[in-house]
Amino acid sequence: MGHVEILDAKTKDKLCFLDKVEPNATIGEIKSMFHKSHPQWYPARQSIRLDPKGKSLKDEDVLQHLPVGTTATFYFRDLGAQISWVTVFLTEYAGPLLIYLMFYFRVPFIYAPKYDFTTSKHWVVHLACMCHSFHYVKRLLETLFVHRFSHGTMPLRNIFKNCTYYWGFAAWMAYYINHPLYTPPIYGEQQIRLALIVFLFCQIGNFSIHIALRNLRPPGSKTRKIPYPTKNPFTWIFLLVSCPNYTYELGSWLGFTLMTQCLPVAAFTLVGFIQMTVWAKGKHRSYLKEFRDYPTLRSPILPFIL
Amino acid sequence: MASGEEDGTVEEKETNNKKRTKGTIATAWLTFYNIAMTAGWLVLAVAMVRYYLQKGTHKGLYRNIARTLKFFQTFALLEVGHCAIGIVRTSVIVTGVQVCSRIFMVWFVTNSIRQIQNEESVILFVVVWTITEITRYSFYTFNLLNHLPYFIKWARYNMFIVMYPLGVIGELLTIHASLPYVRRSGMYSLRLPNKYNVSFDYYYFLIIVMLSYIPCKNSTHNKTS
Secondary structure, three states: OEEEEEEEOOOOOEEEEEEEEOOOOEHHHHHHHHHHHOOOOOHHHEEEEOOOOOOOOOOOOEHHHOOOOOEEEEEEEEOOOEEEHHHHHHHHHHHHHHHHHHHHOOOOOOOOHHHOOOOOOOHHHHHHHHHHHHHHHHHHHHHHHOOOOOOOEEEOHHHHHHHHHHHHHHHHHHHHHOOOOOOOOOOHHHHHHHHHHHHHHHHHHHHHHHHHHHHHOOOOOOOOOOOOOOOOHHHHHHHOEOOHHHHHHHHHHHHHHHHHOOHHHHHHHHHHHHHHHHHHHHHHHHHHHHOOOOOOOOEOOOOOOO | OHHHHHHHHHHHHHHHHHHHHHHHHHHHHHHHHHHHHHHHHHHHHHHHHHHHHHHOOOOOHHHHHHHHHHHHHHHOOHHHHHHHOOOOOOOHHHHHHHHHHHHHHHHHHHOOOHHHOOOHHHHHHHHHHHHHHHHHHHHHHHHHOOOOOHHHHHHHHHOHHHHHHHHHHHHHHHHHHHHHHHHHHOOOOEOOOOOOOOOEOHHHHHHHHHHHHHHHHHOHHHOOO
């Protein structure tokens, strides 16, 4: 039977003393106990560490396996208001879906009144709406049924930042694609057909990767394993790339850029590519650190290049 | 082993020497740079006073000093480089934003919209900038020479209280004055339809810039640098 004291990481004030804690108690359980004495700090916003400036301990860590004596001293940092990843994803993806449709149907006060509720005469505009909507419906369904998240929550301010990004870009793109003065692609049907093939190929690819990653992890667990190619040919790209979901995502948006020939779409693709490259490099580095036998042929996001 | 230890200390001395030389070169360059910039803005100040004394009016004053102003304000881009290579301990982004805001004002507003060059607001912000920059660059110079007169230190930390809002007013009034000319000429703008399916309206862009002065110019990192 041990004791646990929790101090504020900044002020070193004693915030909580828990006596008679089971040696096999987890950090998660200790967080719940701490929450009882400080109801404003629910477990998701607690960061518990051994060292005031150290890394956060995981919920699964067990008390007796930590380098502490009979009285364990932990330091607490408030992570701020938290919001669940699922909530953020659903909100940031529902926005573009609805916003694009508002521009597509030419809802009043966007374009000149004589265009209200009219439809574009270019068939590529209808195709683009279908592709864009399909993409975000796919993302919403994946959030609900496919993804297995490592973290339950993220800081609340992220939802404002993320929604501004997704909703803002969606409005900017949709405004021009659905504009009465829209100019269809220079190379016409050929360009649109190629773009559609690239887009669909990458959508299927991206979905295949999400399924493969889901199957790596049993339900409710947070285990991490090296992903490998499966029987699905779309996953064979794992031989060359650590984060093929991002590779396929880039491909989808390149397809959409080609299809719509719209500079704001190109800008969105570029910004997304930069962000995904940062994430891919981080993930690649974690894989290398965690697994001694990580395949050396793989690049983070672009085979052999990046 | 004895020889191994000797090699170790020789290497240490070499890297320390290299560091010291780099530090001396950096200090020498920065001292030269700050003296040159102080001199430049002083030249500007003198030119403005002379013009006003000779002509008795501010009309035509901007045209008279335009080349000097453009030269020294653009040269300040080097300061972003100083932060990037670490010889000045300030954030690259903070310096970048400040220099870009000045460059924008000089090149994309005052220089390109001739009709507003005789506005009083232009003289206002140019005078403010001149006083601020002379204070700032001489402060840096004296700091580098380890001899900071109290007057300069006082000026640096107190003048901005009056200078900063005056500068903001001058800049905002100037942008505002330029709006009708921008709208009429359609400059720097791209209309639909075009093959890139994008448009840009410099007129609305300037309005957004004016609105962004509220959050941007109020942020704490702007208040002394």
